Amino acid sequence: MADDKSVRNQLLAVCLVLLYVLDVRICFCEENASDEFEEYLLCRQCGLEIAKASDLNKRPSRAAHRQRNDTIAGVDGVLIQLFKNPQENFFEVITAETANVQQHGQPYRQDTWWPGFSWRISICPRCGFHLGWFYEPFAGQQAEEQTFVGLILDNLLYQRYADNLLVVPKSYRS
Secondary structure, three states: OHHHHHHHHHHHHHHHHHHHHHHHHHHHHHHHHHHHOOOEEEEOOOOOEEEEHHHEEOOOOOOOOEEEEEEEOOEEEEEEEEEEOOOOOEEEEEEEOOOOOEEEEEEEOOOOOOOOEEEEEEEOOOOOOEEEEEEEEOOOOOOOOOOEEEEEHHHEEEHHHHHOOOOOOHHHOO
């Protein structure tokens, strides 16, 4: 009987140590989960990852009809600007240092929303959906002017929102 009790106590001690180690590892993983997860903006048409939230930046334009700051994909203070093109279409645009877009056509200097920058249409490399415009400094501009992408907010989807969508197969519907 005494041997059974000591074996039981040893097993209990081992189990408690294992539970403690697992609890510490789980807490560590939960604390660092936000560091490992990078929020993306996705193409609303096909879901391709287009831009990291950390690549969003503020690039104000005097051509904007309206400007506001908002939190987008966990990034506070993202500048959202309302623009109107020559065809009278309105677009809410955010800017990013870089994005996974394909440039389409030649650069245009006319009707630019950012003086000193030419623009090209930017499309999704997977499905060809219009996502915004790629801006580059005019030829001969100073080297400190950087290229950037103006993305149409309505043509993007937040990754966390997309991850929460639930699709139920037809076989489970009544």
